[in-house]
Amino acid sequence: MNHYFLISLFFLVGCAAGIKERPDKMDALLRQKIAAVEKSKSSEAILILGKCSRAIDEPIKQALRQTGAELGSVAGAVFTASATAAQVRALTALEVVEQLQLSVERDRQLP
Numbered sequence: 636m637n638h639y640f641l642i643s644l645f646f647l648v649g650c651a652a653g654i655k656e657r658p659d660k661m662d663a664l665l666r667q668k669i670a671a672v673e674k675s676k677s678s679e680a681i682l683i684l685g686k687c688s689r690a691i692d693e694p695i696k697q698a699l700r701q702t703g704a705e706l707g708s709v710a711g712a713v714f715t716a717s718a719t720a721a722q723v724r725a726l727t728a729l730e731v732v733e734q735l736q737l738s739v740e741r742d743r744q745l746p
Contacts, residue, residue: 657727665723665737672720680705680717682738687712687731695731702726 658666665683672679683704687695691709699706699714702725707715715738718726726732 655728656724658724660727660732660735661723662734662736664739665735668737669720669723678719680719681723683716683718683723683726684736684738685714685716685726685732686734687714688733689731698729698731699726702729 661669665681668681672681685699689695690711691699691714696706696709699716702718703722704716704718704726707717709715716726723735726735
């Protein structure tokens with residue numbers, strides 16, 4: 636295994652371990668959803684859209700997965716995931732994660 640990969644992974648996870656959650660990385664709708672899920676004591680999976688500070692490579696994917704979130708699509712620095720409220724909070728602690736939004740399905744307006 637590439638030693639740069641391991642160093643990057645330890646750096647990303649280490650940064651998350653030393654930093655507490657950052658709710659300011661979540662949009663208002665996601666914060667409301669987290670509050671509702673936690674209030675009901677549900678372990679409901681929340682669909683999210685996230686943005687990282689750089690293109691998502693394998694070490695970043697590993698760091699995202701280590702939070703317990705189920706990673707979906709990845710395109711450049713953007714990703715989708717399914718996560719519990721606690722896992723979303725863990726994602727906010729990752730230094731590489733800049734922004735998290737509640738993923739909402741929009742109605743398509745056909746002409």
